[in-house]
Amino acid sequence: MARYDMSTIETGALGAVAPGAVFLQLGMAAALGRHGAIDRVAAHKWFNLAARDGVAEAIRLRRELSLEMSPAEIADAQRAAREWLAAH
Numbered sequence: 001m002a003r004y005d006m007s008t009i010e011t012g013a014l015g016a017v018a019p020g021a022v023f024l025q026l027g028m029a030a031a032l033g034r035h036g037a038i039d040r041v042a043a044h045k046w047f048n049l050a051a052r053d054g055v056a057e058a059i060r061l062r063r064e065l066s067l068e069m070s071p072a073e074i075a076d077a078q079r080a081a082r083e084w085l086a087a088h
Helices: 020-032 040-052 056-066 071-087
Strands: none
Touching: 020 040, 020 056, 040 056, 040 071
């Protein structure tokens, strides 16, 4: 599997469009709490972006994760994904 510098995604180091595999890895990191506390909203956001890029695994993981989230958390994640897209 390819390695990516996950810390640079937010700053746009990969350009305007990052590959879906990177988004999937960011979602996994947030879902598993690799960089601190588990963040389901951030994980859902990254899985949304990966799914948008056609990553089937992200679609499955987003669906599973959403079962553990409130409607407000899901709305926050969707908003965050839209904001990320608008900014990048």
